[in-house]
Amino acid sequence: MKKLTRILAIILSLALVFGLAACGNQSEKPDNEESNLPVASDLKVGFIYLHDENSTYDNNFIKAAKAACEALGVEYVAKVNIPESAECKEAALDLVDSGCDIIFADSFGHEPYIIEAAKECPEVQFCHATGTNAHIVDLPNFHNAFASIYEGRYLAGVAAGLKLNEMIEAGKITAEEAKMGYVGAWTYAEVVSGYTSFYLGAKSVCPSVTMEVQFTGSWYDEMAEKEAAELLINNKCVLISQHADSWGAPTACETAGVPNVSYNGSTVSACPQTFIISSRINWEPYFKYMIESVKNGTEIVDDWCGGIDEGSVELSEINTQAAAAGTAEKIEEVKKGLADGTIKVFDSNTFTVNGEAVTSYLVEDTEVIKDGQFSESDIRSAPYFDLKIDGIKLLNEAY
Amino acid sequence: MSKNKIHEPLFHIVKRGSLPLWLSWVIRILSVVAALVVCGVVTIVLTGENPIKIYSTMIDGAIGSERRIWSLLQNVAILLCISLAVTPAFKMKFWNIGAEGQVLMGGLATAACMIYFGESLHPVILFPVMIIASILASAIWAIVPAFFKAHWNTNETLFTLMMNYIAMQLVSYFVFLHSNPVGSGKIGIINSATEAGWLPKLGGHTYLFNIIIVAVLTIGMYIYLKYNKHGYEISVVGESENTAKYIGINVKKVILRTMFLSGAICGIAGLLLVAGTDHSIAKETVDSRGFTAIMVSWLAKFNPIYMILTSLLIVFLEKGAGQISTDFGLNDSFAEILTGIIIFFIIGSEFFVNYTIKFRQKDKEVSK
Numbered sequence: 001m002k003k004l005t006r007i008l009a010i011i012l013s014l015a016l017v018f019g020l021a022a023c024g025n026q027s028e029k030p031d032n033e034e035s036n037l038p039v040a041s042d043l044k045v046g047f048i049y050l051h052d053e054n055s056t057y058d059n060n061f062i063k064a065a066k067a068a069c070e071a072l073g074v075e076y077v078a079k080v081n082i083p084e085s086a087e088c089k090e091a092a093l094d095l096v097d098s099g100c101d102i103i104f105a106d107s108f109g110h111e112p113y114i115i116e117a118a119k120e121c122p123e124v125q126f127c128h129a130t131g132t133n134a135h136i137v138d139l140p141n142f143h144n145a146f147a148s149i150y151e152g153r154y155l156a157g158v159a160a161g162l163k164l165n166e167m168i169e170a171g172k173i174t175a176e177e178a179k180m181g182y183v184g185a186w187t188y189a190e191v192v193s194g195y196t197s198f199y200l201g202a203k204s205v206c207p208s209v210t211m212e213v214q215f216t217g218s219w220y221d222e223m224a225e226k227e228a229a230e231l232l233i234n235n236k237c238v239l240i241s242q243h244a245d246s247w248g249a250p251t252a253c254e255t256a257g258v259p260n261v262s263y264n265g266s267t268v269s270a271c272p273q274t275f276i277i278s279s280r281i282n283w284e285p286y287f288k289y290m291i292e293s294v295k296n297g298t299e300i301v302d303d304w305c306g307g308i309d310e311g312s313v314e315l316s317e318i319n320t321q322a323a324a325a326g327t328a329e330k331i332e333e334v335k336k337g338l339a340d341g342t343i344k345v346f347d348s349n350t351f352t353v354n355g356e357a358v359t360s361y362l363v364e365d366t367e368v369i370k371d372g373q374f375s376e377s378d379i380r381s382a383p384y385f386d387l388k389i390d391g392i393k394l395l396n397e398a399y
Numbered sequence: 400m401s402k403n404k405i406h407e408p409l410f411h412i413v414k415r416g417s418l419p420l421w422l423s424w425v426i427r428i429l430s431v432v433a434a435l436v437v438c439g440v441v442t443i444v445l446t447g448e449n450p451i452k453i454y455s456t457m458i459d460g461a462i463g464s465e466r467r468i469w470s471l472l473q474n475v476a477i478l479l480c481i482s483l484a485v486t487p488a489f490k491m492k493f494w495n496i497g498a499e500g501q502v503l504m505g506g507l508a509t510a511a512c513m514i515y516f517g518e519s520l521h522p523v524i525l526f527p528v529m530i531i532a533s534i535l536a537s538a539i540w541a542i543v544p545a546f547f548k549a550h551w552n553t554n555e556t557l558f559t560l561m562m563n564y565i566a567m568q569l570v571s572y573f574v575f576l577h578s579n580p581v582g583s584g585k586i587g588i589i590n591s592a593t594e595a596g597w598l599p600k601l602g603g604h605t606y607l608f609n610i611i612i613v614a615v616l617t618i619g620m621y622i623y624l625k626y627n628k629h630g631y632e633i634s635v636v637g638e639s640e641n642t643a644k645y646i647g648i649n650v651k652k653v654i655l656r657t658m659f660l661s662g663a664i665c666g667i668a669g670l671l672l673v674a675g676t677d678h679s680i681a682k683e684t685v686d687s688r689g690f691t692a693i694m695v696s697w698l699a700k701f702n703p704i705y706m707i708l709t710s711l712l713i714v715f716l717e718k719g720a721g722q723i724s725t726d727f728g729l730n731d732s733f734a735e736i737l738t739g740i741i742i743f744f745i746i747g748s749e750f751f752v753n754y755t756i757k758f759r760q761k762d763k764e765v766s767k
Contacts, residue, residue, distance in 0.1 A: 052730060052731055079721065079724075080725075080731055081721075081724075081731050083686065084683075085677040085679070085681070085683075086676045094467065094470075097464050097466055108583065108585060109585045112587050112591060112679070113588075185584075186582050187582030188578075188581060188583040191582075217571070217584065398575075399575060
């Protein structure tokens, strides 16, 4: 009996608290009023982010999403810190309940849960960055998107190669000592395609360059990324780049005075002496495409891959403090070459695997060596270049 | 005269005698009201938003739609299940902070069964295999520190904590082995085409099965602790090991048996998470619930029925917090500040239920 009264008291107290708040609610305006973005259309777009704006990766999406929604006058709503679990599906379905017409998720591991949500809600469009399954699952309302970031990394690699040339000319290193280091998150194609294009960019201007890659097994682990960069520097790598989302590698480079080519945006504020250039994906063009497609009632393609022309692949400003002279001019020249097709990032004449040129390679049963190059992001938007080419040494393939 | 004067502090903290039930609840309710007032002030000062609106958004986020209510209940069920698991150990004063790792091991065993036997075994055999495997994996993770504690009196806090890290690394390793695509560090949804090894949807509700299982466990644990001889032995060992020995309780046996039970329930939590919720596994699957469960259990004073309310409170605040960041565009951290304030006041209220503050009386000299 005593227990029962206690339980009753708890329930009553909770009811009191809720009741108080609920009373306040009635006199208030609907929550949607709080959205700080203008609403000119009845379209509503929901975004699902793995982390919040403290992560460079997610912040890159958040800024682009807000800008695109504002520019097109549609309502923006977001859920942050959504893990790659059933919570992701719940978040997506909750956004559907709240009236979203398009739902976008930003993390690779969100994909299977977004596909499940897409199956349940055929009337809503689901878009997903970095995923690989849209062309396989064949759902009319599920789409993947990426960008030809390998072109951006190639250009950043050119800047790295010029820096190496400058060091060789100044007598700081010999041509054989032109070794770069690369901090990678995982060992799958998205990362392999990235470091290989970076390396080939550098090699296009500095033929003697070699590279070592160290993996961290995490997309965000500041300490591991810092330690990986330090290890590479100890291995006499004279320039570092990275594909992971913390500031660990750039700041380790600044401390050691080793030049750095960054990713996801400029890190010059923390690395004024060593930051050379950074490439990043600008998601705004895709968000605009996705929203306009729904507005106009046109189909969103299964796989969308934006390039330099669309503004999806961007380079940051060049830090003249660290970059070699003439970097800007050379990058412009190479950019033109990429645009008119005279330069190909994965030109099969520029790399070998185990000493031999690659003449045939199958991805998902499709031949991808075409017209003298490895045709990246053709079958699907997400990268699939996963060849281990000569000149690049992987220090740790545990991941 | 002044030499003899003893300096008396401004106030004393004095243990209360037994407090009338109604008064203890007045204190608790006042603490929640005070917490809401403080949250309101903090909200206005930091964000300029209307605090009432923030509270209503919180409620909306937790129970604003049928789906949200289901999601709330599902999260309560999982957290409650892990809280039930740690409770007998804590009641025995065995500081098991390894629930995170124990649940993860249960989840890993479940995932392994789904991957290796999902296609080959008939569901009638597959489900018992999954249940036994998950219970055993978690129980082993719990029994090892208990064995060392029982025989060599090792520190169970450090031991169970370390076991968490081993479990996480094991999961990382196996996730890497099975990652899809290779090298991505993600396992994806297991058996997404066949749904082999997925717990059944009852009446079209994905989480109803989980909720029923945990409801049964809650009642079972309440009866076990209150009416079973084992429950009594646990309390005695918790109060004093020497007393327990004196009245002929085999302390080692009680420690091992209780930790086996603790681990076994963690195994069920792992099963519900992997086979009944995510259909996948990652290092982050348990999401720190193994630690939150300790708070749930303590706040409820190890009473399984009260734990329904304390786990509801925690999940309610979490869900509400998420909605605040969605609707107001405020960083998640702000909602966590509010949650922190509310929990701080609730824990603080227990202090005032058990103790009272006596201020220095000015007229003391005169009355002497």
